[in-house]
Amino acid sequence: MITMEDIIREGHPSLRKAAAEVAMPPSEEDKEILGSLLEYVKNSQDPETAQKYGLRTGIGLAAPQIDVLKRMLAVHVTDLKGNLYSYALFNPKIVSHSVEKAYLTSGEGCLSVDRHVPGYVPRYARITVKGIDIEGNPVKVRLKGMPAIVFQHELDHLNGIMFYDHIDAENPMAPIPDATPVDR
Numbered sequence: 001m002i003t004m005e006d007i008i009r010e011g012h013p014s015l016r017k018a019a020a021e022v023a024m025p026p027s028e029e030d031k032e033i034l035g036s037l038l039e040y041v042k043n044s045q046d047p048e049t050a051q052k053y054g055l056r057t058g059i060g061l062a063a064p065q066i067d068v069l070k071r072m073l074a075v076h077v078t079d080l081k082g083n084l085y086s087y088a089l090f091n092p093k094i095v096s097h098s099v100e101k102a103y104l105t106s107g108e109g110c111l112s113v114d115r116h117v118p119g120y121v122p123r124y125a126r127i128t129v130k131g132i133d134i135e136g137n138p139v140k141v142r143l144k145g146m147p148a149i150v151f152q153h154e155l156d157h158l159n160g161i162m163f164y165d166h167i168d169a170e171n172p173m174a175p176i177p178d179a180t181p182v183d184r
């Protein structure tokens with residue numbers, strides 16, 4: 001299982017590299033890696049397991065964060081209506097998005113960043129994502145709110161982008177014009 005020792009931290013060059021497409025159909029090794037990403041996120045949200053293994057709570061994790069430069073990510077998050085969005089995808093990509101933006105009112109954090117970085121992170125309010133699931137089947141999912149924000153955070157990791165790259169350095173707490181605030 002993945003623990004915090006496996007998660008690389010800012011300053012590690014792999015966090016700034018673009019990840020490669022995963023060859024299809026997925027190999028057993030790639031399936032194991034993808035499964036371990038989702039397992040981490042679920043484990044980190046179980047208080048007993050998180051405490052036992054010293055896991056920082058995560059709602060998403062991307063393969064580059066465990067120094068695997070392959071395009072795979074996992075998200076396990078419940079929206080404000082209590083709908084669970086649990087996905088582990090190979091080669092995910094945004095195929096369409098709203099013009100409208102949104103941002104997490106609490107700002108964002110990152111399992112690879114051991115410091116608080118204040119500031120609003122502009123994201124698309126709604127996105128449609130296509131990818132391949134762990135069995136090799138195509139998946140298409142429409143997202144808004146917190147699930148949309150988490151997916152964009154993880155997709156950034158596949159392109160070597162960190163959440164604070166999007167924060168207005170001059171005025172990090174400036175409201176994002178015409179954007180929808182999203183509460184955790």
Ligand code: K2U
Pocket residue numbers: 057058059060061062104107108109110111112149150153154157184
């Ligand atoms: O990729 C990661 O480092 C996991 C991130 C995911 C994230 C997505 C959107 C906004 C902030 C962070 C976090 O560490 S997960 C921690 C967390 C838990 C609950 C709510 C927000 C962030």
Ligand code: NI
Pocket residue numbers: 109110111112153157
């Ligand atoms: Ni992150």
